Amino acid sequence: MDKASLMRAFKVMCSEAGAAMSDKCKLSAAPLLGLKPLDIREAHIRSQQLGKEICYDGRVIHANICASARVPNSRLLLCLVEADDADNAGAAFLHVFNALASTCTRQDAAQSMFPTDARLAIKEPLCYRSIMHVSSPASLHFLGLAKRLRRRPLEELRREGSRFMAKGSFLMAELYFTECIDVFAARDASTYGPVEKDVFSSRAECRLKLGKFEEAVADADMALSISGDGGIAVRRRSLWSKGRGLSALQEHQLALECLESAMKQGDEEEEEEQALASEIDQCKVFLRQSQHGDYDLSPYFLPNKASDTPLQCSDYFGPLEIKHTHDGRGRGIFLTRDVQLGDLLLACNPIAAVSSAASHDADEDLVVEIVKACVESERRLEQIYAMADREAAEVTALPDLAPFKCNTGKVAATPRSSRGVDVARIRRARDRVGYSSQGSGGSYVPGLWASVGLINHSCIPNASKMSIGDVVFVRAAKDLKAGDEVLLSYLEPPLAPYAGYREKMIQQYNFECSCERCKLERSHRHVLGDLPGYEDDRGGSGLAIKVDDDVMDVVVEIEKRIKGMSEQEKDWIRAGFVDHYSAVCMLRDPRVPIDCEQLLRIMRETGSGSKHTLSRIAFLCNISGRKPETMKVLYEQVTALYGRQSPEVVDAITRKYRIPSLNM
Ligand SMILES: C[S@@+](CC[C@H](N)C(=O)[O-])C[C@H]1O[C@@H](n2cnc3c(N)ncnc32)[C@H](O)[C@@H]1O
Numbered sequence: 001m002d003k004a005s006l007m008r009a010f011k012v013m014c015s016e017a018g019a020a021m022s023d024k025c026k027l028s029a030a031p032l033l034g035l036k037p038l039d040i041r042e043a044h045i046r047s048q049q050l051g052k053e054i055c056y057d058g059r060v061i062h063a064n065i066c067a068s069a070r071v072p073n074s075r076l077l078l079c080l081v082e083a084d085d086a087d088n089a090g091a092a093f094l095h096v097f098n099a100l101a102s103t104c105t106r107q108d109a110a111q112s113m114f115p116t117d118a119r120l121a122i123k124e125p126l127c128y129r130s131i132m133h134v135s136s137p138a139s140l141h142f143l144g145l146a147k148r149l150r151r152r153p154l155e156e157l158r159r160e161g162s163r164f165m166a167k168g169s170f171l172m173a174e175l176y177f178t179e180c181i182d183v184f185a186a187r188d189a190s191t192y193g194p195v196e197k198d199v200f201s202s203r204a205e206c207r208l209k210l211g212k213f214e215e216a217v218a219d220a221d222m223a224l225s226i227s228g229d230g231g232i233a234v235r236r237r238s239l240w241s242k243g244r245g246l247s248a249l250q251e252h253q254l255a256l257e258c259l260e261s262a263m264k265q266g267d268e269e270e271e272e273e274q275a276l277a278s279e280i281d282q283c284k285v286f287l288r289q290s291q292h293g294d295y296d297l298s299p300y301f302l303p304n305k306a307s308d309t310p311l312q313c314s315d316y317f318g319p320l321e322i323k324h325t326h327d328g329r330g331r332g333i334f335l336t337r338d339v340q341l342g343d344l345l346l347a348c349n350p351i352a353a354v355s356s357a358a359s360h361d362a363d364e365d366l367v368v369e370i371v372k373a374c375v376e377s378e379r380r381l382e383q384i385y386a387m388a389d390r391e392a393a394e395v396t397a398l399p400d401l402a403p404f405k406c407n408t409g410k411v412a413a414t415p416r417s418s419r420g421v422d423v424a425r426i427r428r429a430r431d432r433v434g435y436s437s438q439g440s441g442g443s444y445v446p447g448l449w450a451s452v453g454l455i456n457h458s459c460i461p462n463a464s465k466m467s468i469g470d471v472v473f474v475r476a477a478k479d480l481k482a483g484d485e486v487l488l489s490y491l492e493p494p495l496a497p498y499a500g501y502r503e504k505m506i507q508q509y510n511f512e513c514s515c516e517r518c519k520l521e522r523s524h525r526h527v528l529g530d531l532p533g534y535e536d537d538r539g540g541s542g543l544a545i546k547v548d549d550d551v552m553d554v555v556v557e558i559e560k561r562i563k564g565m566s567e568q569e570k571d572w573i574r575a576g577f578v579d580h581y582s583a584v585c586m587l588r589d590p591r592v593p594i595d596c597e598q599l600l601r602i603m604r605e606t607g608s609g610s611k612h613t614l615s616r617i618a619f620l621c622n623i624s625g626r627k628p629e630t631m632k633v634l635y636e637q638v639t640a641l642y643g644r645q646s647p648e649v650v651d652a653i654t655r656k657y658r659i660p661s662l663n664m
Pocket residue numbers: 328329330331332387395432433453454455456457458509510511512513514515
């Protein structure tokens with residue numbers, strides 16, 4: 001293929017990828033955020049024949065970086081590499097788009113993605129004839145340093161590594177330490193001494209900073225296994241890194257042992273001593289949280305304790321198992337023992353979340369973030385792979401629970417993620433189980449939370465989902481029995497009229513809900529469909545409903561049409577019209593056989609565990625004169641969402657939502 005046709009095909013490919021691109025940018029060698037233009041002298045392509053197509057082998061291009069690129073609208077859209085195709089003597093163009101999250105404009109972030117002098121392999125590109133298309137940062141794999149740097153003596157490489165580390169350039173430092181290790185790797189490990197120990201320990205620290213937790217633990221273990229004198233400080237440092245790595249991998253029991261053992265090594269500056277002591281305290285908190293689901297929310301609700309630092313807490317996996325539902329809903333999460341309303345079932349840090357609501361393309365950014373997280377950590381990769389099957393849209397396999405749990409005592413030795421990540425599978429996981437959670441600023445951040453994503457939906461939920469910062473908490477919103485399935489309402493509010501709400505469900509989540517309430521409403525749509533507000537997808541157009549005769553007429557009409565139904569069925573239909581019924585409760589009309597207490601019960605049974613229900617119940621409490629029975633229901637709803645908290649925290653929560661004080 002000649003160069004002109006390649007360029008044409010390349011343009012088509014770019015437009016297919018939705019990347020608007022000008023001719024000027026294609027061959028420009030303008031530095032990207034201060035990075036040097038690409039040096040392609042080392043470019044090298046291996047190809048193999050598969051049938052008639054020429055495909056490229058797993059790791060195809062080695063080049064010095066950096067590429068030319070542009071940052072339109074503060075967004076790094078693409079990087080281009082023009083390289084000689086070794087086999088065809090033609091040109092090959094490499095297109096890496098959205099390699100950084102679209103909101104990333106910082107030079108240091110770009111540089112850490114494309115550090116000068118590092119040797120890069122671009123893995124697993126799609127290949128359209130001679131054109132390679134690399135669509136994710138997982139494809140960028142750092143092999144080491146440029147050849148000219150690699151030939152330097154060990155001491156110099158080590159010094160450079162330490163220099164980069166001190167500057168906070170951990171990717172480069174890791175590359176230098178890896179080169180050091182390559183120098184002595186040929187020797188028998190029994191000959192290793194203090195230098196080797198120090199190099200492994202330093203690389204462990206870098207990998208920790210880069211989020212490569214399993215690899216950091218492996219390096220720290222290697223450092224700790226090297227015997228020899230004079231290594232107390234290195235030993236302590238290695239134990240400290242190992243403890244931090246284990247903690248990030250939710251192995252808090254092992255982490256605590258390492259950190260306490262680091263403390264026993266002594267001989268450290270006072271400041272470091274304090275830092276280590278506070279990490280030990282923090283680790284004890286994580287251990288308690290991960291074992292007992294015991295989370296103190298007071299720092300986030302009490303004004304005098306309010307902290308600006310994001311919530312840091314461990315994951316928690318409650319008395320749960322994953323099983324097939326056997327009714328077409330795929331897998332679900334089930335209880336292994338009885339629980340009470342408010343009991344914590346899951347606490348989950350995100351596998352990945354898009355940090356800025358101002359993102360230009362949050363969905364794609366989420367893929368980028370997930371891929372990065374999976375490249376860094378085997379645990380996360382396993383969590384993701386558990387959520388989406390290799391091929392089919394239908395998920396059949398029951399995942400191993402170990403990657404979701406804490407304190408399993410196991411850490412993957414060699415991250416499989418370094419061998420490649422299946423981006424298509426990651427996209428499937430994002431489509432299937434990704435969702436937005438309300439961040440601390442109130443805006444919704446798209447993200448992916450392990451295990452929470454395996455909970456099925458119901459329009460009669462029995463669990464609540466609440467987030468503080470990035471952490472999602474799932475609690476029992478009713479007293480539940482062993483064997484019950486945990487069910488969340490994906491849409492807020494669950495108390496909404498059927499038609500519009502369920503259509504929104506299909507639009508947003510791409511499935512038709514098969515819960516009993518939906519089945520009932522579907523079969524009665526011909527009877528109820530023309531009721532005012534029935535097609536409303538806003539659900540609870542709210543307390544804005546005017547208290548007048550029209551509302552009363554709607555409610556009288558509903559009551560007429562549901563006459564032949566069972567009490568349970570009537571309540572499900574009424575639940576879709578809670579605002580109308582609340583208004584009617586204010587009017588106290590004898591034609592409607594529903595009073596405040598009954599309406600509260602309907603709300604609690606049908607929509608427990610949502611902020612919407614909480615606010616409706618608060619409204620009813622107010623209009624019914626804050627009787628102890630109604631206040632009890634209100635208190636239950638606070639517990640369903642936030643768990644059993646101290647009276648001060650409950651008070652702060654009720655103030656936050658402007659609901660009546662629960663101090664009776
Ligand atoms: C977030 S996933 C839940 C876990 C999923 N069951 C699995 O096996 O991976 C959401 C998917 O589960 C199924 N699902 C969940 N709740 C459902 C419901 N109420 N009715 C029908 N399908 C449901 C749908 O296929 C939906 O796309």
